[in-house]
Amino acid sequence: MRLSYPANVKIVKVPCTGRVDIIHILKAFENGADGVCLVGCLEGDCHFLTGNLRARKRVEYTKKLLDESGIGGERVTMYNMSAAEGQRFAEVAREMTEKIRALGPNPAKRQGSGNRGQGLVKS
Amino acid sequence: MIVANRKPFEEIIKMVEPYSKILLLGCNECVTVCAVGGTKEVAVLASEISLFRQKEGRPVEIKELTLERNCDPEYVENLKPFINDYDVVLSMACGCGIQFVGEHYRNKIVLPAVNTTFDGVTEEQGLWTERCQGCGNCVLDKTLGICPVTRCAKSLFNGPCGGSQDGKCEVDKDIPCGWQLIVDRYKEMNMLEKYLEIQPVKDWSTSRDGGPRKRIREDLKI
Numbered sequence: 118m119r120l121s122y123p124a125n126v127k128i129v130k131v132p133c134t135g136r137v138d139i140i141h142i143l144k145a146f147e148n149g150a151d152g153v154c155l156v157g158c159l160e161g162d163c164h165f166l167t168g169n170l171r172a173r174k175r176v177e178y179t180k181k182l183l184d185e186s187g188i189g190g191e192r193v194t195m196y197n198m199s200a201a202e203g204q205r206f207a208e209v210a211r212e213m214t215e216k217i218r219a220l221g222p223n224p225a226k227r228q229g230s231g232n233r234g235q236g237l238v239k240s
Numbered sequence: 241m242i243v244a245n246r247k248p249f250e251e252i253i254k255m256v257e258p259y260s261k262i263l264l265l266g267c268n269e270c271v272t273v274c275a276v277g278g279t280k281e282v283a284v285l286a287s288e289i290s291l292f293r294q295k296e297g298r299p300v301e302i303k304e305l306t307l308e309r310n311c312d313p314e315y316v317e318n319l320k321p322f323i324n325d326y327d328v329v330l331s332m333a334c335g336c337g338i339q340f341v342g343e344h345y346r347n348k349i350v351l352p353a354v355n356t357t358f359d360g361v362t363e364e365q366g367l368w369t370e371r372c373q374g375c376g377n378c379v380l381d382k383t384l385g386i387c388p389v390t391r392c393a394k395s396l397f398n399g400p401c402g403g404s405q406d407g408k409c410e411v412d413k414d415i416p417c418g419w420q421l422i423v424d425r426y427k428e429m430n431m432l433e434k435y436l437e438i439q440p441v442k443d444w445s446t447s448r449d450g451g452p453r454k455r456i457r458e459d460l461k462i
Contacts, residue, residue: 140280143287147294182284185249186292225294 118203122210126154134158134195135168142179146188149226152217155195156206162199169197188225192217241270241361242334243368244277244354252285253292255351256330260298262289263319263326264353265341266306267333274368276354277332279306285332285353310337316344323348376446376453382439384425391418397439 134157157169180190272278310333335356342350399419403410
């Protein structure tokens, strides 16, 4: 299809969105991500029956946590699409990038450093 | 198990505001099962605090650690080699664990990240409900396994009261009337005649009314 989507979108592959935990999303922000987008199968089409439904609930919960910590819940979103919808994926990637760009950089990123993953001291 | 709820983030972040090195403690027992203070929840809170403080321009160092139990000295003693490297301990264990760690390390402040709520069960995934108030004098034999102290809002021993409507408690229409549950259970077991037995006034001295309680087994002491 030779579709293109913004180069700043990094893809993390998981066997099912049901594998994605709250901490995975939070860690992405800790490591400097400006936004996180979960892309799961269409609702009702989960190979593991409810993986994508559970992921959606976790996304909702994570939004609350991100609001509390001042990062902003709107930086995390979930989309559902089938594996055959490459066109839609590219569209969503663009849509998400534009939305996050409008929100500005992740406020937890160290001011001026611009280094991904170096904004936090944690052991 | 002991069931707890996490405190609001706003309250937690205010408590740890003066500190820059935090030991965030979880517990592998009850609070892990009720998904409030196990390894996962410790990681989530650590991440939240880190993000918040980073945003404020005051980075914080957090050590995440989940003890097997916070209510037994042999596990609490494991903190000894490094607890003094941290300004404060923020604990996600139940109230017992929070106090016990504080008792062992008198020079450390141990802050609570959870509100310890009740002794209960996992009724279904994600739903925990209260079952026992630790009154110290169990009557479950008389009520066929349904606790009148806990399940009745008034802890009545000869219920129900006039507030029982359609099997629900007047406190909240979603709470089943404890005495309705007991009567239903008598019927289920063909033992309705037990309902006619009048229970005398309960001796509450074994409960909280007698102050903090203790249990001793001399044969186990070293």
